[in-house]
Amino acid sequence: MKQEILRSLPKDEAGLPPVLFVHGAYSGAWIWEHFLGLFADRGYPAYAVSLRGHGASEGDLASASFADYVDDVETAAGAIGAEPVLVGHSMGGLVIQHYLARGGRAAALVALASTPPSGLRSSALYMTMFAPDVLFQLSLLQSLGPEWASPAVIGRALLSSRSTPESRDQLLRKIQRESPRVSAELMAPPPLTPPRSEDRPPILVLGGDADVFLPRSAMQETADVWRADLDVLKGAPHGLMIDTAWRDATAGKIIAWLSDVDSRQEAGRQRSAQ
Numbered sequence: 001m002k003q004e005i006l007r008s009l010p011k012d013e014a015g016l017p018p019v020l021f022v023h024g025a026y027s028g029a030w031i032w033e034h035f036l037g038l039f040a041d042r043g044y045p046a047y048a049v050s051l052r053g054h055g056a057s058e059g060d061l062a063s064a065s066f067a068d069y070v071d072d073v074e075t076a077a078g079a080i081g082a083e084p085v086l087v088g089h090s091m092g093g094l095v096i097q098h099y100l101a102r103g104g105r106a107a108a109l110v111a112l113a114s115t116p117p118s119g120l121r122s123s124a125l126y127m128t129m130f131a132p133d134v135l136f137q138l139s140l141l142q143s144l145g146p147e148w149a150s151p152a153v154i155g156r157a158l159l160s161s162r163s164t165p166e167s168r169d170q171l172l173r174k175i176q177r178e179s180p181r182v183s184a185e186l187m188a189p190p191p192l193t194p195p196r197s198e199d200r201p202p203i204l205v206l207g208g209d210a211d212v213f214l215p216r217s218a219m220q221e222t223a224d225v226w227r228a229d230l231d232v233l234k235g236a237p238h239g240l241m242i243d244t245a246w247r248d249a250t251a252g253k254i255i256a257w258l259s260d261v262d263s264r265q266e267a268g269r270q271r272s273a274q
Contacts, residue, residue, distance in 0.1 A: 004029055004056035005076055006048045008036035014043030017107040018080050021048040021241075022073055024090025024113075025178040025186075026141065028055025031089070035241055038251050047084070049076040051095075053179065064179040066095070066189060073099045083107045085258065089241060090213070091115050091178075091186060097226070100200070101192045108202045108261055110254055111228070113211055113238050116221040117192045124187070126215045131157070134212055142183065146175050157212045158239035171242070194226055202261045203228035206253060208236025229257065 006029045010016075019039050021032040029048035039046040051072045052059025059068070073095055077084055085108045088096035093114025100106060116122070127135040134157045141149040154175070155168025194200060203226045207219040216232060223230035233240070233249055240250040 001052065002056075002058040003052075003072065003075060003079075004050040004054075005079065006030070006032070006036060006050075008040035008046045010040045010043045010045060012043070016043045016045075018045040018047060018082055018084045020073075020077055020080060020084040020086055021046070022086065022088040022092035022096055023048070023051070023054065024088075024092045024115075025183070026175045028057075028174075028176070030055060030174060032241060034246050035087075035251055038247065039255070042255055044085070045080075047076070047080055049073065051092075054176065061177070061179050062181075064182060066098070066182050066185040069095045069182065070098045070102065074104055077104065077106075086110070087112060087254065089113055090238065091182070093222075094119075094186070094189060097222070098190070098192060101194055103195070106201050108204070108258060109226075110204045110206060110257075111222050111226075112250070112254075113207045113214060113240055114205065114219075114222055115186060115189075116214075116218040117189070117225050118221060119189045120186045121188070122215060122218055123213050127213065131212045141175070142177055142180070145177060146172055158237060159243050160210065160235065160237045160245070162244045171239075192225070197227065200226070204254070204257050205230045206233070206240070206250070207231075208233045208238070208240060210235050211238045213238045231257075 023031050029050040032048040036046045036048055050057040051069045053061025053064050083105045086096040086106045087110040089112045093111040096109055100109060133153050137149045137153040151168045151172045154172055155163060205219055205223040205228045209232050236249055237243055
């Protein structure tokens with residue numbers, strides 16, 4: 001089965017681990033286009049995979065399961081040839097958590113505006129109370145297609161108020177339906193058991209306090225389950241990698257955290273050698 005993997009490689013070898021980006025529902029590898037170039041400029045070999053049935057990847061979206069998506073990440077990580085830093089957005093954040101829980105290897109993991117281990121039940125309740133129009137438009141998108149959804153409402157769901165009508169229209173032209181089976185599974189995902197602390201890579205949970213989809217409690221849940229670092233960005237929406245502040249507020253945070261992780265690990269190695 002053909003798998004779309006977009007890539008951007010640094011001009012000079014910096015010895016940094018590759019980064020594999022995993023998209024969320026309704027999108028594909030294209031959503032990481034800003035991040036690919038920036039991370040490559042910072043010395044990271046950067047890759048973005050389209051899960052089966054998304055983007056240019058083959059596969060039957062109608063029958064795709066959540067476990068299939070985890071398999072897709074495993075295939076992509078294996079194709080890269082080195083333990084990657086995994087960055088997963090929304091649904092993709094939960095996919096990479098399950099990849100790690102099943103024994104997959106990673107240099108580090110970043111759960112970006114991620115679905116929590118318990119699934120989307122808290123998110124559905126949150127939107128019912130605070131963003132019912134978004135919930136309705138997502139139903140239209142899933143049942144009838146993106147052309148039936150409101151660019152203004154979908155744009156408000158993913159982007160901040162600083163975004164332009166043009167950016168919202170462009171976004172709606174790119175998004176697609178999601179697997180009905182996976183949409184149902186996300187309401188009550190399979191149980192997740194993190195590996196032992198000593199077998200876990202460094203983990204960052206990164207979200208925004210203006211996220212229409214996820215309450216802060218969902219981000220806290222993910223951080224608690226994995227004993228991860230948690231950073232909630234002020235005024236940031238759900239679409240952290242495509243909003244106007246993606247470079248400094250999101251990508252900059254991830255790169256700074258990875259640099260800090262590397263410094264801590266190097267200090268640990270030096271202590272061990274003494």
